[in-house]
Amino acid sequence: MKRKIAILLTTYNGEKFIQELLDSILVTNHLESLFLYIRDDGSTDNTIRILKQYRAKYKHNIQVYFGKNIGILPGFNFLLKKSLEGDHFYFMFADQDDKWLDVKIDKLVTSLKANDLQKPKLVHSDLYVVNENLDIISESFWQYQYLHSDSINLNQILIQNVVTGCTIGINRKLAEMVYPIPEEAVMHDWWIALTASAFGIIESINEPLVYYRQHSSNTIGAQEYFFSMKKLIEPFVMSKYTRQAEAFYLKYSDKLSESQRKMLNDFIRLSYVNRIHAVKIIFTHSFYKIGFLRNLGLLAKILFQKRK
Incomplete structure (x- = not known):
């Protein structure tokens, strides 16, 4: 019997693209072992009606929860808790605007199966960057943002995350370990990547498995890697990284x-x-971002920020 797969999705006013996402997930040949956990975050458009229609059609596969607006991170925490109450062995995350390639679930499951009983494990992939009509902007999100999928050591992920949430597959060991994700986490995918880096395995699939749709309403979008003087004078945000690191230390200190x-x-x-x-700390532990220009900006902000 196939091991059960939980796919977690938070929605909010996603009527424009949500059906395309759900259809791309539900074409899988894992349908008998796949369970979608969806939490709507207080939508005011037709998203709720669409979700109810899919729930009625796929009674075996879809569980939908409706609630007030609490945000993405608390929403995924809620879904992690619900899905961990079942006997699922693999966990994946979805974004409402995207479209999955029909091989995505197969590829993630195949990669997760290797050594899946020994350690917490995370698998992630590249993405196609596309516009609203799924026309390709870039064949590789990693190239588009100048990211290296192998920059997964703890010192690297503390300062820059290269793991995109909608590409992630994790095993149950890792799912149990990351829950609950604290409010200090920058995002759920970053916290999961940190945990896998410190205590488990991270593997990458070097091909795009998601159409990562960019449009005016993206909560978090893809911006092409570039450099400008403006980046050097923007307010320094190191504190959000260090707050996340402090929460990580407190949760896993033992x-x-x-x-x-x-x-x-x-x-x-x-x-x-x-x-x-x-600056000495940065050089001692190689807390470097990917790319000379990013690191130049990092050092400039370290040197010119107001100290606490």
């Missing part, structure tokens, strides 16, 4: 190695220590 504790403690201090000490 599981971290001594070197991991040292690294996290130093990273957390980046928001507080003097400029020279902050």
Whole structure:
């Protein structure tokens, strides 16, 4: 018997594209073992009506929850809790605007099966960047944003996440470990990637498995990698990374190695220590982003930000 797959989806005013996403998921040959957990975040358009129609058609596969507007991260936390109450072995995440390739679930499951009983495991893939009509803007999201899928060591993911939530597949060990995701997490995918990096395995599938649709209403969209002086003078946001790292340290302190504790403690201090000490910490632990220009911007902000 196939192991059960839970796919988690939060929706909000997604009437324009939600049917295309659901149809692209439900064509899978894993339909008998696939379960969609959907939470609507207080939509005011036709999203709720559409979800009820799909729930009526796919009674075996779809569970829908309706509630007030609480945001993406609390929504995924709610769905993780509900799905972990079942006997699912694999967990995936979806965004309401995208379209999945019909091989996506097969590819993720095949990769997750290898060593899936030994360690927490995460698999992620590249994406096609597309416009509203699914015309391709870029054949590779990783190239479009100048990301390296193998930048998955803890020191790298603390400063920059390369794992995109709608491409993720994880095993139950990792799902149980990450829940509940704290409110200090920058996003659910970043927290999951941090946990997998520290305690498990991250593997990449070097091909696009999602059409990542870009439009005016994207909550989080894809912007082509570029550099401008404006980036150097924008308000410094290191504190959101260090808050996430502090929450990570508190949640997993008893599981971290001594070197991991040292690294996290130093990273957390980046928001507080003097400029020279902050730069020294960055070089000591190689807290580098991907690309010379990003790191130039990082160092400029470290040097010119107001210290706490």
